[in-house]
Amino acid sequence: MSATHPGPEKLQNIPLFTGIDAGLRERLLAEGRIRQVTDQANLFVQGDQVHSFFILLDGTVQLFRESPDGHEKTIDLLHHGQTLGASEIMDACATYRAHARSVGNTAVLEYSAGKLKEIARQNGSVALNLLAEMADQAHQAELEAEHQAKMSAAQLVACFMQRLCILFDYNPAGFDLPYSKTLIASRLGLEIETFSRTLHKLRDNGMVITGNHVEIRDLDALSDYVCESCSISRECLTHQKLARKVQGS
C-alpha cells in the first residue's frame, strides 16, 4: 500500500477543484508540484514561515501541536483531497500554527503560498471552494471543542469509531483500526492508558474491541449514547456522509 506513485485517479475528486472547467483544472493541477513523502516526514513545522499550500493526494497526514511542556495534541488526521495551510495563508499570519507529519508514505500536491493566492484571486470558483472548505474546517473545529468540553472518554471513542466507518466505508460489524492506538488516543485528547481502558468499557455499549479489530454490535444504541450529551453529533455524522457523497460525484 505504498504511495510512491499516485495514479492519475488520485488527481481527480479533489474538492478544491470541483465545479471548474476540465481544461482549467488540468492547468491548475500542472502548476502544483507532486511530492512523495516517506513515513514520519514533516511537511511543515509549527512556527515555520508559511511557504506552501498542500493538497493531500494519498496516505494520511497528522496535524498536531506541541506545547512548551512537550505534550503533543493531534488536531486532525487528513486524507485524500484535504488541504493543509490554507487558513495560515488566508489569515495573513506568517507562520504555521501546527506541525504536519506524514503517517506512512504519502503523496501531496504542493503550491507556493503566492501561487495559491493568485489562483484564488483569478478563479472565483476555486475561491468559493476554498471558502466552503474553510467553513467546514471551522465547523468541525467548533464541534471538536464542544466534544472535548462535554463528552466522556467513552463517548469520544464511540463517536470516533462511527466516523471511521463513514469515512472509510467500513462495515461496522467488523473492521480493523487504520491507525495505531497511540495516534488515536492523541487525536481524541486522551492518554493512551485511558483510551485502552475505555475500549473495554465500551463492551457494555455493544462495541467489542479485540486487539486491532472492532465490532459494533448495536449501531443505533451506540449512536444514542454518543449523541446524548452532544448537540449535533448525529447531524455531524450525516453531514460528513453527505460531504463524502458530494465529493464522490
Added chain:
Amino acid sequence: MSATHPGPEKLQNIPLFTGIDAGLRERLLAEGRIRQVTDQANLFVQGDQVHSFFILLDGTVQLFRESPDGHEKTIDLLHHGQTLGASEIMDACATYRAHARSVGNTAVLEYSAGKLKEIARQNGSVALNLLAEMADQAHQAELEAEHQAKMSAAQLVACFMQRLCILFDYNPAGFDLPYSKTLIASRLGLEIETFSRTLHKLRDNGMVITGNHVEIRDLDALSDYVCESCSISRECLTHQKLARKVQGS
C-alpha cells in the same frame, strides 16, 4: 449604554469591508438592513433554515448550542464588527448550527443569504476578507478545542481574563467583568460552581477577584501559567492584539 441608535461610527471599521473603495462600501452598507435587537432576543435558532447573514454593529451576541439533554454550551461571545452565519452559508448547509442570542441591547446589519453570496461573488476584496475571517474563525476554534482538551479550569479562566484585557483594552491592574459569571462559565465550558471556586484559587497566581472586580497583580507569572500546557496561547494573544490593531486602522 443602550444600543437603540448606533451612531454612524459603528458602520466604520467593519473588517469585512476593509480595503475596498469608500463609495462601494457605502453602497454595500446601504444594502443591509439595520436592526435593533433587545436583550435576550434570538437572531437565529439552531436548526432553523439559513436565511440571513449578520454583521454585529453594537452590543454582544452569545453563540451557543443546545444538546438533547438540555445543556447549553456557549461557543463564543461576539462584538462589534464580527459576523454571524457566514460559515453556514458558505458550507451550503441548510440550517444554522447554533443559537445566536443578544446579550443586552444590540444592533446588527442584516443581509439575506443570497445577497451575501452575490456580494462575495461580485467583489473579490470582500471574498478575500470573508476568507480571512473564516480562517481566523477556524483557527480560534482549533485553539479552543486544544484548550478544552489540555488546560485546567484555572488556566482556562486565566487565559480568558487575559483576552478580556486585550479585547476591551482593560487595565489588567483592575477592571470589572463585562458579563455575568454564569455566562463566562458557560463560555469556558465550566459549571458555575467550579468557576466560582476557581476564581479564588487563582489568588495564588496573582489574580484577585472580588465580586465583579478583577485585579491581575502579576501579568507575566499569569501568562507563564496559562501557556505552560498550551501550545500557542501566547501566540494567540499577540495574534488577537494584532488583529485589533489592523481593524483599528
Added chain:
DNA sequence: CGACACTTTGAAGACGATCAACGCCGGTGG
C-alpha cells in the same frame, strides 16, 4: 535472542461535576 516501540493493567491521586443548602439582591405585590 535482544532491543525497542506499543499496549495493557494496577493503584493512587487530582480534578471537575453534581447535589444540596444558603446568602444576596432587585423586583413585585399585598
Added chain:
DNA sequence: CCACCGGCGTTGATCGTCTTCAAAGTGTCG
C-alpha cells in the same frame, strides 16, 4: 413598608472520571 419570590452566586460534601506513576506483557525487526 414588609413579605415573598426568582435569579444569581457561594460554599460544603461527595462521587465519578481521567491522569499519573509504575510494572509487566506483546509484538516486530535487527
